[in-house]
Amino acid sequence: QSVLTQPPSVSAAPGQKVTISCxxxxxxxxxxxxxxxxxxxxxxxxxxxxxNNKRPSGIPDRFSGSKSxxxxxxxxxxxxxxxxxxxxxATWDSSLSVGEFGGGTKLTVL
Amino acid sequence: xxxxxxxxxALVKPTQTLTLTCTFSGFSLSSSGMCVTWIRQxxxxxxxxxxxxxxxxxxxxxxxxxxxxxxxxxTSKNQVVLxxxxxxxxxxxxxxxARIRRTVDGSQLSLPFDFWGQGTLVTVSS
Numbered sequence: 001q002s003v004l005t006q007p008p009s010v011s012a013a014p015g016q017k018v019t020i021s022c023x024x025x026x027x028x029x030x031x032x033x034x035x036x037x038x039x040x041x042x043x044x045x046x047x048x049x050x051x052n053n054k055r056p057s058g059i060p061d062r063f064s065g066s067k068s069x070x071x072x073x074x075x076x077x078x079x080x081x082x083x084x085x086x087x088x089x090a091t092w093d094s095s096l097s098v099g100e101f102g103g104g105t106k107l108t109v110l
Numbered sequence: 111x112x113x114x115x116x117x118x119x120a121l122v123k124p125t126q127t128l129t130l131t132c133t134f135s136g137f138s139l140s141s142s143g144m145c146v147t148w149i150r151q152x153x154x155x156x157x158x159x160x161x162x163x164x165x166x167x168x169x170x171x172x173x174x175x176x177x178x179x180x181x182x183x184x185t186s187k188n189q190v191v192l193x194x195x196x197x198x199x200x201x202x203x204x205x206x207x208a209r210i211r212r213t214v215d216g217s218q219l220s221l222p223f224d225f226w227g228q229g230t231l232v233t234v235s236s
Contacts, residue, residue: 032218032219033219033220033222044206045206046226047223050222050224051215090157092221096219096221098159098171099147099149100159101158101159102156
């Protein structure tokens, strides 16, 4: 059972917008940055969003992150079939010594 | 450029000890702020964080697995080693290592897994 709660799946049509939620507590998200990772089928995860809402170089601005209190949200606009992947939120516990992942959300672009 | 590669046995027997090596390039684990972490993923399941070692040799472990895990580094070889004792079939997973570039933003510590290895599948079976 993951410490962070994500919906198991979300879906939307190409070109549409989708959001993925990540719920935690004051002992993790509430006191630490949130990160989002994209895992395309059969590949290693890739950093998508860091420090709640920052994008690494090369990540398109269709991907955005936000955090409020003990929850975080990943938004993807202008959905493409290539966005079909598993998305994981992550953070650190309040002591910044234990990493924590969400259970992952499978995105289907219909 | 930064690269990481995991290596180790593909098959281990129950009760055995697993030793995995992460060999990296493009950064030095002796540089301030650099860390390496291990994450695993059972087939079809979610990611699970395992351990982290920092440039100053500070070490951190998963609460549920800390009695079985040991992480160490060989800075001269650009390697990080993870050992996991008493392996069980439920430990069957793809094991990833990743780099963390620790930074401080105001009062907040940033610890993103910014580069990942390709992963290595370890099967536990007799």
